[in-house]
Amino acid sequence: MDVALYEGEILNITAEVSRYSDVEKERMIDKYRKAAEKKAMACPFCHEELRLRAGEIRDIHFAHLKGRSCQESEAYDTYQNQTKRENKKHSVVKEIIYNELKGQELIRPDLKVEYGYKEKAEEKWKHFPDIYLNKNGREFAVSVITNVHEIGDDKVVKTINKRNKYFQDKGLESIWFVEDRELADDFEHRVLHLWEAEYGLAIKTEEDNKWDKLLNELSEEFPGYNIPHLFGYRAHGPMNHDVRSLYYVHSIGDEITFSMYRLILDQMRSPFRAFALTKGYRMNISQALIVRDEILLSDKEREDQNRLEFANQVLFQIEASKAEALLKRDSNEARNKQKVREDYFATIVHESFKEVALTHFSIDIDVVEYISKLKYLSLSPNESEALFYFLKIHRKELEDYGLTLIEVKKWVRYALGKVNEPKIRKWLVEIDEL
Numbered sequence: 001m002d003v004a005l006y007e008g009e010i011l012n013i014t015a016e017v018s019r020y021s022d023v024e025k026e027r028m029i030d031k032y033r034k035a036a037e038k039k040a041m042a043c044p045f046c047h048e049e050l051r052l053r054a055g056e057i058r059d060i061h062f063a064h065l066k067g068r069s070c071q072e073s074e075a076y077d078t079y080q081n082q083t084k085r086e087n088k089k090h091s092v093v094k095e096i097i098y099n100e101l102k103g104q105e106l107i108r109p110d111l112k113v114e115y116g117y118k119e120k121a122e123e124k125w126k127h128f129p130d131i132y133l134n135k136n137g138r139e140f141a142v143s144v145i146t147n148v149h150e151i152g153d154d155k156v157v158k159t160i161n162k163r164n165k166y167f168q169d170k171g172l173e174s175i176w177f178v179e180d181r182e183l184a185d186d187f188e189h190r191v192l193h194l195w196e197a198e199y200g201l202a203i204k205t206e207e208d209n210k211w212d213k214l215l216n217e218l219s220e221e222f223p224g225y226n227i228p229h230l231f232g233y234r235a236h237g238p239m240n241h242d243v244r245s246l247y248y249v250h251s252i253g254d255e256i257t258f259s260m261y262r263l264i265l266d267q268m269r270s271p272f273r274a275f276a277l278t279k280g281y282r283m284n285i286s287q288a289l290i291v292r293d294e295i296l297l298s299d300k301e302r303e304d305q306n307r308l309e310f311a312n313q314v315l316f317q318i319e320a321s322k323a324e325a326l327l328k329r330d331s332n333e334a335r336n337k338q339k340v341r342e343d344y345f346a347t348i349v350h351e352s353f354k355e356v357a358l359t360h361f362s363i364d365i366d367v368v369e370y371i372s373k374l375k376y377l378s379l380s381p382n383e384s385e386a387l388f389y390f391l392k393i394h395r396k397e398l399e400d401y402g403l404t405l406i407e408v409k410k411w412v413r414y415a416l417g418k419v420n421e422p423k424i425r426k427w428l429v430e431i432d433e434l
């Protein structure tokens, strides 16, 4: 163990010797070793005398006399070993939470707050929560976790699951506070990106049960709608209405705040993610840890408000998706109508384009000369075609030249009796039928 009671205070020998240079270190260790031999160092738990050991294999540490070790110091060592993976923030946050809860213990007789390793030393637990809470017989394991992604997500996942299982078997409900640098939320896409380990850190609170109830009511009222889908969340697979919450710790200097996220975990596969029911919100430590009839961990009024807003959003999204479906159907119909119209116009346009082109061409013809050629049976096939279109479109203009259609047709019939060329005859027949 790294601590001893020395001159009325806790001495942490690891922290103490780290203050000195290598040369001085030897001298300091020697000094404390002698003090221990003179019975100046006591166990902070059982107050038995301790010796200072500074071997090659183990780091410098205090130890009871042979065969005199106490349960609490053993529990303390287990706990120290367990928290080795955590960073410096871990103990800072843990102490702040402990002090806050300890303050509440004074005014709430049914609340008991203790460090996990102290509370359960006697039972020789294999894992300890940072803080043990007992509220009117209901037990909680409160743990702060840092470095979630480090030493491989896989290993952390196993560690967390093992502890969750262990505490559960011992009848405790787990509450996790996660270091905020792991937070990756994107409310615009209603998604919370997670480490695999964070699946095990999402807990179920009373407020989450209320959310479950709301979601079930909404699904009953609007069957056939997938709620996460309504919000544009693209799920890995079917999602149950099992709302959970994740608590992140933010620390700036000594100031600590929490933020809480309400979510539905997606299927456990990469990329690990969850549907975000609400935008996360921040709470200060006393708000977050109000212990009334239960550990609240959330702002009750705000949750009621959030649920109301969420229900409204669902209604809005359903209306929007109905409107969209309607619009789609209409536009399908419209598109079909448009297609028919376009096909129709395509034929007409094709014809009229030809007519316009030929009209333009026919305007240029010298109709008197063409009629003269008709009389002398010298119209070419192209000229015959041009004459047809001219007469078709500009027949009224014939008058300007002192001609009539009937007169022209008389000459056409005459020509038909004399001309054998099919390309010419075709257009002459067309003119005759005008």
Ligand SMILES: [Zn+2]
Pocket: 043, 044, 045, 046, 047, 048, 064, 069, 070, 071, 073
């Ligand atoms: Zn002891």
